[in-house]
Amino acid sequence: MAFITRQNIRSLSSSAALRAAIKHVTVIGGGLMGAGIAQVAASTGHSVVLVDTSEDILKKATKGIEASLKRVVKKKFAEKPEDGEAFVQKVLKNISTSTDAASVVQGTDLVVEAIVENLKVKQDLFGALDKAAPQHTIFTSNTSSLPIADIASSTARLDRFGGLHFFNPVPMMKLVEVIKAPATSQQTFDVLLEFSKALGKHPVSCKDTPGFIVNRLLVPYMLEAVRLHERGHGSKEDIDVAMKLGAGYPMGPFELLDYVGLDTSKFIIDGWHEKDPDNPLFAPSPLLNKLVAEGKLGKKTGEGFYKHK
Ligand SMILES: CCCCCCC[C@H](O)CC(=O)SCCNC(=O)CCNC(=O)[C@H](O)C(C)(C)COP(=O)([O-])OP(=O)([O-])OC[C@H]1O[C@@H](n2cnc3c(N)ncnc32)[C@H](O)[C@@H]1OP(=O)([O-])[O-]
Ligand SMILES: NC(=O)c1ccc[n+]([C@@H]2O[C@H](COP(=O)([O-])OP(=O)(O)OC[C@H]3O[C@@H](n4cnc5c(N)ncnc54)[C@H](O)[C@@H]3O)[C@@H](O)[C@H]2O)c1
CATH class of the missing domain: 1.10.1040.10 (N-(1-d-carboxylethyl)-l-norvaline Dehydrogenase; domain 2)
Known part of the structure; x- marks a missing residue:
């Protein structure tokens, strides 16, 4: 059993506070990565809105999430399949969908962008979201190769902008690269590290250099x-x-x-x-x-x- 000292009470409460900072997550892009990120965030008790450009894509994404959850619970709840089914339903209830990113970010703590790997398209998206999202909202990109600082440059929240690079398939891959761009604040970075842990992932710290580590x-x-x-x-x-x-x-x-x-x-x-x-x-x-x-x-x-x- 861990020995409780004043110091670890302080660090516990600060890591709990960092974790509590992110309850509502908006995932933009419901393709391979966005669907996986939404699934994992919803599975760990976050309220998630998944955004894409059409209802058809969102329907396909939701079906994919359900299929993936069923694969997860087949193993996790092998002894009690009925608990597995209840878990799937509970997770799906944590996810809603939308085609209107600007309206849904009004109530969100964290945006995780997973749209096409194109700088201009990502900048346009974040430029528009920056006007709609509350001050406290943290923006992140799941980009594989683009500098986070370049994507963030279309916004006025450089201190609240970082990278969260997940790996495919997100429900299975344990790593998240957490990227601190030059202007990312230490508090934002700490919240992102803690969020990654809350998802059950193993974060590593990365500089904003091409391709990060992996x-x-x-x-x-x-x-x-x-x-x-x-x-x-x-x-x-x-x-x-x-x-x-x-x-x-x-x-x-x-x-x-x-x-x-x-x-x-x-x-x-x-x-x-x-x-x-x-x-x-x-x-x-x-x-x-x-x-x-x-x-x-x-x-x-x-x-x-x-x-x-
Ligand atoms: C040139 C430029 C290229 C650069 C690319 C960079 C891209 C990017 O930025 C970085 C990356 O992501 S890099 C990419 C990084 N990624 C890698 O490197 C991935 C390398 N691959 C692997 O780690 C393994 O092959 C897998 C884990 C994918 C599959 O495991 P396996 O043992 O080979 O074979 P299996 O029999 O199929 O699956 C076994 C079980 O796993 C479970 N499960 C699987 N998928 C699931 C899902 N979607 N949902 C839920 N569950 C899922 C399930 O329980 C399944 O059992 P079931 O009874 O069939 O349901
Ligand atoms: N594929 C991978 O293995 C992998 C792994 C890690 C990171 N990434 C990165 O994640 C991002 C997404 O990759 P993916 O493989 O999921 O792509 P994908 O093509 O499977 O999905 C992208 C989704 O974004 C949607 N989209 C495009 N523009 C949009 C916009 N303006 N608003 C809302 N939705 C929009 C598309 O309709 C599509 O559904 C890229 O930046 C990629 O580099 C990919």
């Missing part, structure tokens, strides 16, 4: 795999098996590219190539570009490097 290492590796295949030095199947059995990765690089989405992968590579055109690590891949041009975006469209049922 993607700065992962993107060059995945691109090297594609180049190795483009040179004819290995089939995608063999490369995937090699990295799973030889390096212990749960998915090979081509499986993971299909899982992440080839459109998102291309946005990341093109953005970094534009900023650093002489860096061979970020050189575009003709094969990836061809697949994206053909609309083969990976698992989400049924075909990418592989065909998916």
